[in-house]
Amino acid sequence: MDGTRAWCRSLECFILVLLLFNRAVWRNTATSNQWSWKLLLNNTGVVAMHMAVTHENNVLIFDQTGAGPSQYRLHRCNTHRRSGYDSSCYAHSVEYDVLKNKIRALHLATDTGCSSGSFISNGSLLQTGGNRLGSRKVRYYSPCTNNQCDWQEAEKELTVRRWYASSLYLPRENAVIIVGGRLAFSYELVPGPSKHYDLPLLHSTYERNSKGNNLYPFVHLSTDGHLFIFANRNSILLDYRRHIVLKTFPTIPGNGGRSYPSSGSSVILPLDHNDNFTKVEVMVCGGAAHGAYRAAQDDRYLPALSSCGRMVITGRNHSWRMENMPGPRLMSDMITLPTGDILIINGAKQGCAGWNSATLPAFEPYLYRPDNPTGHRFQVLKSTKIARLYHSSAVLLPDGRILVAGGNPNKRYMSSGVDHPTELRLQALVPDYMSNRYGHHRPQNVTIIYPERETGVMNGNTFGVSFVLRSALNNISIVAYAPPFTTHSLSMNQRLVRLECRIFETVSKNLFEATVVAPTSIYVAPPGFYMLTVVHDGIPSRSAWLRIM
Template sequence: MKPRSRPTLARRLASGLATLVVLAGVAVANRPMVAVAGEALHTYQINRESYKKRYGHWARLPVPHDFRVNAIHAALLHTGKVLIIAGSGNNRDAFEEKSFRTVLFDPGTEEFTEVPTPTDVFCAGHTFLPNGNLLVAGGTKSYEVLEADVEHAAGVMKIKNESPDHGDRVFDKGTRLRSPAGLIYLTRTRVTVPAARKVTHGAHIMVHAGAAEVWVDAEQKGDGAVVQDPAQYTIDGLTGDDAKNLYGVADKITREKQEYGGDRTSYEFDPVAERYVRTGNMRDHRWYPTLIGLTNGEVLAVSGLDQFGRILPGRNERYLPGERRWVRAPELKRYFPTYPSLHMMADGQVFYSGSNAGYGSDTEGRTPGVWDVERNRFRAVPGLRDPRMTETSSSVLLAPAQDQKVMILGGGEIGESPVSTARTDIVDLDERQPRYRPGPDLPKPARYLSTVLLPDDTVFTTGGSSGYRGGAYRGEPRSDLFNSQIYRPAENAFATAADSTVGRNYHSEAILLPDGRVITLGGDPLYDETGKNAGTFEQRIEVFSPPYLFRGTRPTMAGGPTEISRDETASFATPDAARITSARLIRPSSVTHVTDTDQRSVAVDVVPAAGGVEITVPKRAGLVPSGWYMLFLIDDRGVPSVARWVRVR
């Protein structure tokens, strides 16, 4: 087949203008065609090379029907594939059916594959380990029950065992407990109650009762079984000493809303084998936890709701990768709201930006600050404007990471408020007394804003909504935001980018791909576009090509090592060495609820060498945590190469 010649730009412009003239003429006689003409004009404009060079370009990704999932979590693996985790996908029916899903997307081939998902990792926490495995921990043990749907009074019962002599006692699901008033409550699950412990204090022996908690539900429906005061309950069927030593206590049993319950399961997802590998259980059940890697290779897990939907009161824990087990970290007791945004600092301390997902106290744990995880000291960072609007806000360690600046963007009022902010503030953590200072406002108030570091040190921001989960804001039935923008640190200003075509709010993600594009997924609106009916989860996927991909030929990179140590120099082959002005190591994203503790872009020294360039990796582990990175070479026009995967040890 003879290759078809491409029309000249002038011919294409003339053809496009002629089409618009015809459409406009038809529109005069047939008014509905005005919309068609407007769409044609828009399509023509956004596909011009001059437009794409300035604003970038969006494209829909075709997703086969069998692989359309509710993207709750997403991570870029060092194989180049995108891991898309739904679990039950915020779908109670899927949870009850134990239908849990994970999908892998290969951007190189645009192929999707299904991965078996053993438990409901919906709303788990995750972060990359130094070996490239993705640690996924926590998730959903039970779904919420709204107050209107609670027919039987329920609550948490603590079963106590005051006998040290007969070992642990097991009570099956449905065990009956009786209140002083004769009301019956049934255990929701099987529960094991440990034996009491004998403790010697000098000449005295003290007995400390064993205890275990379990949900109980009233046998009868309605308010008659509601108990508002602490009480002790007898266990049906026990006699003699057992009846005296074993009993239940509860503070209250009500028909209040029952929150999501956290799970304890933990996995390492192996990118090469493409499967979940079971590890030891977490010490606490956690739903909405944050995981962050430490400089010694361990992982710290903080916050979350326990199995009864209660916010954990500052109990944190550590994961030991070499042993694949979790240990308690009482030395690091600190309270945070759920999904707190944490950033590893160059000196190994952890910065809490103030961003969070909302569950928890409306006052405690919301102050931004520097957390010394060696001494468990916390130093508050002042200056944040709109300090009560940090729920569903975003924060990012600006590039290059050596600058140690963190930016917080948007956010909303506490709870399900429709109020949000366009505020951005920036803190320089290298200052002796760091404090937030005003950044440029976003074009519109925004929650759930996705932020992606690009190889040219800019930050691409997209998606979000002004109202809670895309809901009403200032009279509008839906408040999804389609505008995108690129923050340029050198100018401390936003530049307009092309508008997206898919609204994304709660449960959405955006991730930088090795070819320099950005993939966007998810979105879980509370209502449909009318603002009256329930919304449906957004399963379409879009990919954004930043303006730098339309500035001409990209530099290329060939040979070079796949592993390099900190404070080491390595050579990488490229025919474009003369025009390479910088290089960046960008850690792949692992994001959920706009929380991403992994994302960072590190400047590496780059000098021309025979047949290519030499790069030198910085020395500090807090600046360059061990793990896999995308190495980008950037030329004098700000155009990045396709990344090469490099493991930093």
């Protein structure tokens, strides 16, 4: 009898522990249905392999030219061909007007498949590389408001083929550095001398039987002007001017790759004036299991990685702090929100990147709150019903929505007869803080006030920000967000900077004005266009475009 009671007490304790554990897991990964999905367009015409938001509130969307006919046929094309595919008859790039919810066709002269891009100081997109005849090309896109702008190709080419390369804007040179690419173990500057520089990290991390497993390396600009470069599982701090490796960081833990085709993703966590921008912390999430690429060639799809790693790259002591996402995923986009939270969206749960190399779409986005205690940082958001696999992308819009598009694991545009047809629908994910129920907390009519006769602000100078607030002023922050170029799970040049506010004044009832400081260092806030957002009690305003010159 006593043995039975003891057994029952043990069982009760076990059940209690199990319930507490489940409750803790639920709290850690609780699903939020307050975020919502909106279908914007049924057909963008082209796959959103690449996307970028311009300061004219338009979004560049473009694919490769080598995928055959797109779903956007042009009225005018070269009709002299009687047979075969004529690329001039189809658009492979479009411009999406956010305000009008319409697209217009753009013209690409060469193949941009798996290329890279960075905005430069004047707001133009400098776009490089690609496939075939486009692999050494340099292209520019300068935004406009009259629908007359289009792609332009430079006469000068890259020194080597850059396919699956990464790029980053360099403020000191007002140039872009191009790093890596298929069988390109080097970097070069555009514009710059016609030479490239060897990068041993790319040699040492190359896996011949896994399509490199170090393509599209993660590249971030540290606030000291040096470059954090991560490939496969290893990373360095590079002085690109002297071509010297200053630091070799610890290998990220875990048995698997993080770079293409393993295709994890990475961000710099928000930079903050409160520590004088001295703390720079990177985060890497997801990726593919060891051997995933070879397994996918045999139609075996290994579970993706569930782990994320954070590491401070400034200072002297460096180590990865690991934690797990609510589930495995790869080929996801990581987007920094105005709140400082990180959105992890798109991708798959098994396999790797490449043609039909992944299964089990990751329908549920994750929200990551970096400042929460460990174990309470992830939240599972409302699922979409649309698979966003290989060649999908996502970007943050000035109005606060997240634009989501693309997905085509097939070598051609295919609408049926395959597991995952070409995806041309355009969606927006709407955060819960955009709900009308937070309207009285939301700053409105955000206006940037530059110094007299200026069209921007210099690094280190002050400028004004006015806004309307219909509740008591409390817990205000003002942030500047550098819009990235997104492709293949990379958000090149993305960064969020929390700005210093020196003075808050009440101009009139509900109208406030802040005196804000543009960061002194060009390595904290490189010259260019930023989405400036006023955040009140965790509720962001719509963004206004700030130019730092």
